[in-house]
Amino acid sequence: MHVRRVSTVIASSLLFVAGCSNSGVKAAPAQPAADPSIQISTSHCGEGWAHPAAGSQTLSITNTGTTTADADVIGVPGGAVYGELEGVAPGVTRSLPITLGQGTYAIRCQPEDGALIVGPSVRVAGSAKSGPAAVPVTYNDLYGPTREYQDYVAGGVKTLLARTKTLVAAVDRKDLKAAKKAWLPAHLAYEKLGAAYDTFGDFGDAIDGLPQGLPKGVHDPDFAGFHRVEYGLWHGESAASLRSPADRLLKDVKGLKADLPNEDMEPGDLPLRAHEIMENTLQFELTEKADQGSGTSLATASANLDGTRQAVEVLRPLLKSRYTGLSQMDADLDRVQKLLDAQKHGDSWTSVAGLGTSDRESIDGAVGELLERLAPIASICYPRRTS
Amino acid sequence: MSGYDRRMFLRGALATGIAGSVAGVAAGKAVAETSTTPEAGAPPIPPFHGPHQAGILAPARRRTIVAAFDVMADGRDDLADLLQTLTDRARALTSGGIPEQVGITAPSSDSGILGPDIPGGDLMLTVGVGASLFDDRYGLASRKPSRLTRMPTFPNDDLDPAWCHGDLSLQLEADDDDTLLHALRDIAKHTRGGMQVRWRMNGFSNPPRPTGTQRNLLGFKDGIANPDATKAAEMDRRVWASGKAPEPAWTAGGSYLVVRLIRMLVEFWDRVGLDEQEKMFGRAKDTGAPLDGAHEQDAPQYQNDPEGLVIPLDSHIRRANPRTPQTDDSRILRRGFNYDRGMDSVGNLDVGLIFTCYQQDLQRQFEATQKRLADEPLVDYISPFGGGYFFALPGVQDSSRSFGGFLKV
Numbered sequence: 001m002h003v004r005r006v007s008t009v010i011a012s013s014l015l016f017v018a019g020c021s022n023s024g025v026k027a028a029p030a031q032p033a034a035d036p037s038i039q040i041s042t043s044h045c046g047e048g049w050a051h052p053a054a055g056s057q058t059l060s061i062t063n064t065g066t067t068t069a070d071a072d073v074i075g076v077p078g079g080a081v082y083g084e085l086e087g088v089a090p091g092v093t094r095s096l097p098i099t100l101g102q103g104t105y106a107i108r109c110q111p112e113d114g115a116l117i118v119g120p121s122v123r124v125a126g127s128a129k130s131g132p133a134a135v136p137v138t139y140n141d142l143y144g145p146t147r148e149y150q151d152y153v154a155g156g157v158k159t160l161l162a163r164t165k166t167l168v169a170a171v172d173r174k175d176l177k178a179a180k181k182a183w184l185p186a187h188l189a190y191e192k193l194g195a196a197y198d199t200f201g202d203f204g205d206a207i208d209g210l211p212q213g214l215p216k217g218v219h220d221p222d223f224a225g226f227h228r229v230e231y232g233l234w235h236g237e238s239a240a241s242l243r244s245p246a247d248r249l250l251k252d253v254k255g256l257k258a259d260l261p262n263e264d265m266e267p268g269d270l271p272l273r274a275h276e277i278m279e280n281t282l283q284f285e286l287t288e289k290a291d292q293g294s295g296t297s298l299a300t301a302s303a304n305l306d307g308t309r310q311a312v313e314v315l316r317p318l319l320k321s322r323y324t325g326l327s328q329m330d331a332d333l334d335r336v337q338k339l340l341d342a343q344k345h346g347d348s349w350t351s352v353a354g355l356g357t358s359d360r361e362s363i364d365g366a367v368g369e370l371l372e373r374l375a376p377i378a379s380i381c382y383p384r385r386t387s
Numbered sequence: 388m389s390g391y392d393r394r395m396f397l398r399g400a401l402a403t404g405i406a407g408s409v410a411g412v413a414a415g416k417a418v419a420e421t422s423t424t425p426e427a428g429a430p431p432i433p434p435f436h437g438p439h440q441a442g443i444l445a446p447a448r449r450r451t452i453v454a455a456f457d458v459m460a461d462g463r464d465d466l467a468d469l470l471q472t473l474t475d476r477a478r479a480l481t482s483g484g485i486p487e488q489v490g491i492t493a494p495s496s497d498s499g500i501l502g503p504d505i506p507g508g509d510l511m512l513t514v515g516v517g518a519s520l521f522d523d524r525y526g527l528a529s530r531k532p533s534r535l536t537r538m539p540t541f542p543n544d545d546l547d548p549a550w551c552h553g554d555l556s557l558q559l560e561a562d563d564d565d566t567l568l569h570a571l572r573d574i575a576k577h578t579r580g581g582m583q584v585r586w587r588m589n590g591f592s593n594p595p596r597p598t599g600t601q602r603n604l605l606g607f608k609d610g611i612a613n614p615d616a617t618k619a620a621e622m623d624r625r626v627w628a629s630g631k632a633p634e635p636a637w638t639a640g641g642s643y644l645v646v647r648l649i650r651m652l653v654e655f656w657d658r659v660g661l662d663e664q665e666k667m668f669g670r671a672k673d674t675g676a677p678l679d680g681a682h683e684q685d686a687p688q689y690q691n692d693p694e695g696l697v698i699p700l701d702s703h704i705r706r707a708n709p710r711t712p713q714t715d716d717s718r719i720l721r722r723g724f725n726y727d728r729g730m731d732s733v734g735n736l737d738v739g740l741i742f743t744c745y746q747q748d749l750q751r752q753f754e755a756t757q758k759r760l761a762d763e764p765l766v767d768y769i770s771p772f773g774g775g776y777f778f779a780l781p782g783v784q785d786s787s788r789s790f791g792g793f794l795k796v
């Protein structure tokens with residue numbers, strides 16, 4: 001297999017497009033002569049695009065209809081979207097910065113609850129290169145991947161429950177050494193689910209909440225879940241006093257499992273998950289903010305990476321034709337994986353505080369770059385209407 | 388007068404020199420006091436392309452970020468990509484314009500903090516390389532600028548490793564903080580996987596109070612005496628690497644950069660009498676004039692004061708530059724900024740100087756000067772804790788070249 005070299009930089013346009021504010025010499029504006037506003041409405045969709053031109057420009061779009069509407073500039077044929085405006089209220093004019101190359105385009109109007117209307121086709125001539133475009137992803141496109149992801153979560157929750165039982169049983173029989181050993185696999189089972197930013201609602205806080213934000217911090221009665229048990233295990237708490245937080249954890253994991261069939265994941269959440277899991281990792285694990293004594297933040301990061309891979313995997317069929325950065329992103333996933341794996345020593349992991357400067361910078365940098373390449377997935381796969 | 392001298396401005400951006408022209412000093416005569424701080428009428432920032440990087444001789448702007456990076460690029464090709472990207476961003480950020488539009492394919496390409504149309508000509512950017520970049524990681528040992536070493540620890544130092552050294556240095560200068568932050572954010576976004584900030588210090592230069600050279604946070608005018616940046620021959624002799632053996636040829640047009648992060652113990656300093664303060668520097672606090680002169684641009688006449696009765700022999704300016712033929716070749720081009728980073732643990736202001744200077748030869752110039760300053764009376768009131776030695780790369784000559792030229796030669 002051809003292995004692509006990982007580029008550690010993000011390709012970008014070499015230059016900003018000449019604007020009107022270059023110092024000294026006032027350059028001629030890059031904008032074509034200002035067109036009167038282009039209309040969006042049920043009856044006049046796309047009318048008024050009188051002087052279509054190539055290059056970087058700002059289109060002026062006015063909703064002349066009676067309901068709020070979205071507007072897209074699409075390529076004809078194919079329907080790739082070059083630019084969009086969401087929620088333009090009746091009577092409102094908004095600007096849409098866009099870069100168009102030679103080709104045929106049309107305005108697509110989406111009145112709030114009416115059918116889509118495609119305006120007249122417009123020819124653009126000129127040598128400028130168009131900005132990047134993608135064919136929209138619809139709700140329909142996302143149902144399959146979302147179901148797949150939910151199956152993955154359901155499977156993971158079974159593992160989570162089994163491992164949590166092992167942990168709680170060890171606490172119950174007062175074998176804290178075994179409990180310490182059982183804590184990490186159970187916690188990682190949860191972290192692999194790819195929960196981030198309120199994914200599991202109240203269960204998320206109950207199972208994986210942090211003491212930050214609680215009035216009494218680690219001593220707050222509401223501090224619960226894996227990190228509460230971790231705090232006790234790594235701060236010399238007795239088995240007797242750990243029993244209640246451990247039992248409570250088991251109860252909440254069971255609750256999550258029981259509740260799962262009732263929780264339909266919103267398909268629009270899945271593309272967000274692609275970068276939010278690792279945003280969470282960067283914010284709480286690589287800073288070691290979440291750590292309550294076990295020093296296993298990098299293990300958590302690695303489990304989060306598994307969850308991220310899963311989100312990317314189920315979306316891959318949609319991304320293949322739409323996301324040009326996909327292979328670089330794959331290389332980034334592998335790079336982060338390799339860097340994290342290097343910090344695993346048998347069953348134990350280097351703590352973030354224990355990382356040398358260059359290892360820490362390599363991990364932070366690789367995760368940061370991975371995030372830059374995961375973020376476009378949320379934009380590309382944001383569910384849009386096409387009919 | 389305050390603000391830039393109109394005639395000098397017309398003679399070109401370099402005419403005001405760095406931190407005030409000192410053309411008259413060598414000849415021992417006073418010249419008109421000119422502002423060292425850009426204000427209304429500040430000369431335009433020189434273009435990005437050129438034989439030298441713009442930020443070395445051009446007058447300092449009001450704000451700066453000085454940062455060092457550790458490079459994590461995977462091998463030489465990746466390092467070349469990194470330097471190419473750094474060049475691309477530098478070019479885009481200095482020239483301004485409308486950020487790339489990405490439609491629905493990605494989040495906005497730009498942070499937007501400078502608005503939809505990024506002003507051009509507001510930013511100066513200087514890139515350097517540290518000795519560590521030439522270690523065994525990238526096989527660059529044979530290309531190392533011959534005088535580039537790791538910054539040693541000097542006798543009065545209290546260096547914190549987290550604030551020292553780095554594979555790359557980057558100095559951003561502009562008149563506004565948002566311009567600097569926009570640039571740093573953009574550069575970091577495009578280079579996260581290839582380099583990470585090792586340390587970073589924000590700095591500022593002050594407006595003239597009331598006229599002339601800006602004052603540092605000890606209350607003394609700082610930046611008065613400097614080699615004349617408008618004299619090409621002088622710069623060739625003191626600032627620019629020649630590219631002649633033992634220097635690798637690629638270094639021509641670059642310059643050695645010393646950064647010293649120096650804390651000032653300002654509360655202690657404020658409890659010292661004025662006379663003692665002035666003797667420590669050898670200059671008057673109000674006017675900035677040498678203690679044997681009347682105006683800040685007057686040259687001290689050490690030959691008339693061999694015992695140091697007026698300007699003590701151990702004063703800062705006399706030790707830093709004894710103005711003798713023997714010490715002339717150790718002069719440096721200083722380009723300092725002030726910093727303020729809050730309070731320390733005993734409730735004192737954590738402020739000081741981002742000392743930077745450029746030279747052709749670290750040992751002959753900076754180190755010789757630093758050695759003469761060892762144990763000067765001022766050392767009790769300051770504490771160097773960070774910085775590093777770097778080689779500021781030659782300028783990027785045109786749009787076909789990059790900072791990575793030295794990788795290819």
Ligand code: HEM
Nearest residue numbers: 607608609610611612649668704707708740742756757769
């Ligand atoms: C916090 C530390 C420092 C402070 C507060 C400081 C302050 C000053 C002041 C007030 C002057 C006189 C005004 C002027 O000519 O600009 C001066 C001059 C000078 N300083 Fe410093 N300085 C510091 C560190 C250094 C260091 C580390 C060096 C170099 C090793 C240095 C080299 C010089 C030189 C070469 C001059 C000009 C002397 C001349 O040509 O007459 N200074 N400094």
